[in-house]
Structures are given as C-alpha cells and as structure tokens.
Amino acid sequence: MARILLVEDQESYRLSLGIALKREGWEVLHASSGEEALERLQADEPYDVVITDLKMEGMIDGVEVIRAVKEADPLTEALLLTGYSSVETAIAAMREGAFDYVTKPFSVDELLLRVRNALERRTLRTTVEHFKRAARLEPRFDAIVGQSTVVLELLKRVSRVARADSTVLIYGESGTGKGLIARALHLNSPRRAQPFVEVNCAGIPDSLLESELFGHSRGAFTSAVQAKKGLIEEAHGGSFFLDEISLASPSIQMKLLKVLEDGHLRRLGENEARPIDLRFICATNADLRRSVEAGQFREDLYYRLNVIALEVPPLRERREDIPMLAKHFVEERCEKIGKHIGEISAEAMAVIGRYPWPGNVRELRNAIEHAVVMSEEEAIRLEDLPSHVRGHVDETSTDPVREETSLADLEKRHIAFVLGKRKDMSGAAKVLGISRSTLWRKCKEYGLRE
Known part of the structure; x- marks a missing residue:
C-alpha cells in the first residue's frame, strides 16, 4: 500500500x-x-x-x-x-x-x-x-572458493535450489561459509535485483532482536520515538537470511512462524498486519531436530524452515581446497592493504595443510590475515603464521598423527592446546575462529573444561 x-x-x-x-x-x-x-x-x-x-x-x-x-x-x-x-x-x-x-x-x-x-x-x-x-554484489559463485568434489556438488545443488522460491535451511559448523551460500542462493535467483538482508541472532541482544526483525510503531515502547521498519520488511521483494536461527527465543519463533504461514507481518504496537513477499533462508550450526526433541525449538517452525536443506562441509572434509583458499585470502588481504606477497613458502603451506582448522574457513582467513600483516618478505614464511598454528605443529611433531587417529580426536587435541595457551573462553574462541557458544558446546562434547 x-x-x-x-x-x-x-x-x-x-x-x-x-x-x-x-x-x-x-x-x-x-x-x-x-x-x-x-x-x-x-x-x-x-x-x-x-x-x-x-x-x-x-x-x-x-x-x-x-x-x-x-x-x-x-x-x-x-x-x-x-x-x-x-x-x-x-x-x-x-x-x-x-x-x-x-x-x-x-x-x-x-x-x-x-x-x-x-x-x-x-x-x-x-x-x-x-x-x-545487485551489480555491486559479488556475482554468482565468485565468492565461494574451492574445487573439491564436495564443494562442486554443493554448488550444483545451490544452483538448482536458487531458481525455486522455497524456504531453505542451511546446516554447517561455525565458519564454514553458510552466509556465502545464502548470498549465492539470492544472487542466482529471480529475486537477485531486490534486497538481500542478513541478520545473525547471536549478534543482537534478545531484548532488541524482536524490534529489529519486525519493526515497531511510534510509541510502541518508551524509546520508540518514531516508527521503524523491521529488517524482515526491509527485505520485501528479495531474500531474508536469518543466521543462528536456533538461538531465536520462543516469542520470535512464534512470530516467524506467523510470517511464514500467513505472508503477513505485524510490527510491534500495531494491530494491522502488512503483506510481505520474500524468500526465507535460515542457517544453524546446531542439530535442530535434537532441539525440537528437547523442546527448545518449535516443531511446526522446524518443518516450515526445513523445506530444502543444504549442508556446508567443514574444512576438514575439503582439505584439498586449503591451498587455494589460503592463496585467495593472501591476495584478498594484500589488495586491501596495498601489500605485495607473491606466494606462501612450502614450509608454511605444509603447516597450513596439516593444521585441523576447527574454526573452519573463518579461522583460516584470520590466520592468513595475521600472516600477511606480519610478513616482511614477498612470501609468507612459517614464522609469519599465528603462534597457535605453529605451536600446534610443534606440539604434535614429536607424536606424529597415526592413520587411525580420528578427526574428532584431532579437533579435541587442538582445542585443548588452545585452551591451555589462552585461559579465557572468549580469547580461545577468537583464536579458533568460532563463537563462544560453539566452543562451550565442543568442550562439553569432548569433556574439556569450560
């Protein structure tokens, strides 16, 4: 209207x-x-x-x-x-x-x-x-780097799903690139010229999230001095991406369900519902099915969201992409800060390739950014890498990883190593490139201290 x-x-x-x-x-x-x-x-x-x-x-x-x-x-x-x-x-x-x-x-x-x-x-x-x-956004799949079989299969599926208008639920560990997949879905869809709005439930306090998502009328609450369009409404005609959906409160879950069921949105303080036309894309690093069984997530909302499920693989399942990703991040960072680094030394690349990367692509990006800033040569050397990456190799070099060692074992050992170096959870999570809640969950899973 x-x-x-x-x-x-x-x-x-x-x-x-x-x-x-x-x-x-x-x-x-x-x-x-x-x-x-x-x-x-x-x-x-x-x-x-x-x-x-x-x-x-x-x-x-x-x-x-x-x-x-x-x-x-x-x-x-x-x-x-x-x-x-x-x-x-x-x-x-x-x-x-x-x-x-x-x-x-x-x-x-x-x-x-x-x-x-x-x-x-x-x-x-x-x-x-x-x-x-839309023209200023990264085109199509250019932002997704990798040639491994699992990545190419994922991109084929994304290409097919993008043309539909169905709700999509993206699964994957923290740092795997779920946001890039969501953006690729939008950029390859008929809605590509319309807005793409991204919100992370973990990034906004719960007390503010409802107003940010759904908007409010003037006077809806004490500080509402003017009417405000919510972020969902900002995505009208385009795609709305809600990350960390598992962290949404019961109240927000109920309101999201109403939007998905009715195609209408009601701002805080308003009685009239407004029609809304958009594509919903959500992501989580949790097992939503278990959350439903535990009574922490609405079952009806789960089925509304889980129309099409996509799973983004962790970096440990696409290790052949690590050299390509590392070189890409070197070029990306060098361009931003006006530095010239032509290569990554064989020694440094060997360490990068062996490191377990529990924080996935995000942790790799952070490590490469650190190395680019610290490098004084035209090549990334071993000493340019963050100490926890070098330290992990030093720690395990006297006890080579046997073929039968599980990936979970590697991850557990690395998290324990970082926690030993960094005494606070927040600092350790930052080093690992994962959220504090994800680190806490992994500590609980592996029987490590909080």
Whole structure:
C-alpha cells in the first residue's frame, strides 16, 4: 500500500483531498503546516509521495518541505500545489527535486493522475537502485572458493535450489561459509535485483532482536520515538537470511512462524498486519531436530524452515581446497592493504595443510590475515603464521598423527592446546575462529573444561 503525506493548511481542502486519495487504496497521513510536515518526516518511516501546498501559514513553505523530503529519502516523490501566480516558484521547487506541480484550481482526477505518475516513477527508481545494488554484489559463485568434489556438488545443488522460491535451511559448523551460500542462493535467483538482508541472532541482544526483525510503531515502547521498519520488511521483494536461527527465543519463533504461514507481518504496537513477499533462508550450526526433541525449538517452525536443506562441509572434509583458499585470502588481504606477497613458502603451506582448522574457513582467513600483516618478505614464511598454528605443529611433531587417529580426536587435541595457551573462553574462541557458544558446546562434547 502506497504511503502519502498530504501537507495543506486549509483543513476542509485537506480533508476532501485526503478522502479522494484514500478511495484509491492509498494510506494517507495529514500535516496542517510545513512545521508539522517536517516533524512527520523526521519521526515516521519514508513516504512514497508527499503532496504539499506551496504557500502556508507559518515559517516553512512548500519548497522547504520538498527540500526536507529529499533529505529524508531521495526516492520519495514530491508534488507541489500552487496558484497561477506562483508558477516560477514551483519551477524552482522542481530544481529542489519536486516531481511535478499542479496549479490551482485543479480537478481531483488531474491530481490522482499526477500521483499515479509519481508512484510509477518511484517504483522505477527503486528498481533501478536495486539493480545497481545487485551489480555491486559479488556475482554468482565468485565468492565461494574451492574445487573439491564436495564443494562442486554443493554448488550444483545451490544452483538448482536458487531458481525455486522455497524456504531453505542451511546446516554447517561455525565458519564454514553458510552466509556465502545464502548470498549465492539470492544472487542466482529471480529475486537477485531486490534486497538481500542478513541478520545473525547471536549478534543482537534478545531484548532488541524482536524490534529489529519486525519493526515497531511510534510509541510502541518508551524509546520508540518514531516508527521503524523491521529488517524482515526491509527485505520485501528479495531474500531474508536469518543466521543462528536456533538461538531465536520462543516469542520470535512464534512470530516467524506467523510470517511464514500467513505472508503477513505485524510490527510491534500495531494491530494491522502488512503483506510481505520474500524468500526465507535460515542457517544453524546446531542439530535442530535434537532441539525440537528437547523442546527448545518449535516443531511446526522446524518443518516450515526445513523445506530444502543444504549442508556446508567443514574444512576438514575439503582439505584439498586449503591451498587455494589460503592463496585467495593472501591476495584478498594484500589488495586491501596495498601489500605485495607473491606466494606462501612450502614450509608454511605444509603447516597450513596439516593444521585441523576447527574454526573452519573463518579461522583460516584470520590466520592468513595475521600472516600477511606480519610478513616482511614477498612470501609468507612459517614464522609469519599465528603462534597457535605453529605451536600446534610443534606440539604434535614429536607424536606424529597415526592413520587411525580420528578427526574428532584431532579437533579435541587442538582445542585443548588452545585452551591451555589462552585461559579465557572468549580469547580461545577468537583464536579458533568460532563463537563462544560453539566452543562451550565442543568442550562439553569432548569433556574439556569450560
């Protein structure tokens, strides 16, 4: 539903125009002066069209209103109502960004035609902006590095799934690149020119997450001084990616279920539900099936999300990709800081290849970034690598890994080693490239101290 702000100081005139606009199915809000219009523009969410009279009582005229409209949201279209004697001023207002002007007296049909034209122009400009945004994003699968069989099979599946509009649930350990897969789904879908909005449940306090996701009306709670569109609503027409879905509270789980079932969203403090059109993509590093069985996750929401499941393999299952990834991260970091490093020494690459990388691709990226910064040569040397990577090799070099040693055993030994070096969980988690909650879960799983 289009949102229109009507700014007119003559009450009877304003009310009659408002009725005509509402009959078209548009949401119409009123301001009786330029001052009130500026307050609304600052407090409310953006409007699609603002219709303002040129001359009104008070210090602020229609030209000032249009200037404020363009500052609040450049995509909002503005129409000016003016008398014959003010046409020159109206033309000046168009230089400020007004879409058109209507001279008084005018028929309602004439005004409605101008409003429809303004709405069409806003839609066109919004679409162009989305295309520009999509063009700036990493194209297709370029962001996903690897030639291993498991990665190529995953990308084939992503390519097929992207063309559908089904809800997708992405599984994988922390740091495996679930966010890259979600973005690839969007960039290869028919929605690619529309917004891609990403939210991590672990990154926002639970007390704020509900308002951030669903938005709120003005006055919905003490600090809600203006209406706010939620992040789900920001993704309208495109894709919404919710990471760490297992951490969502029961209240948020229930609201997400309603959005998925009804295709409508209700902001905090509002009674009216708004239609929403988007593709839901979620990710988790937990076993949601177990969470359902433990009563920690809604079963009905689980089935709504688990329409199509994709699993991103941990780095230990695609070890042949490690050299390619390492070189990619060296080039990426060098480009950002303006440094030239041509290669990774054979000794350093051997250590990188043997290290278990429990933090997966994220930990590898962090280690390479450290090495690039520390390197004083044109090649990454062993001493440039983080101490915990070198230390792991030193620690295990006198006790070579036997063929029958399990991957879980390697991971357990490495986590124990890092915990021995870093006494606090937060510091150890940062070194490992995983979240504190993931480290805590692995410690519990392996019987290590918290």
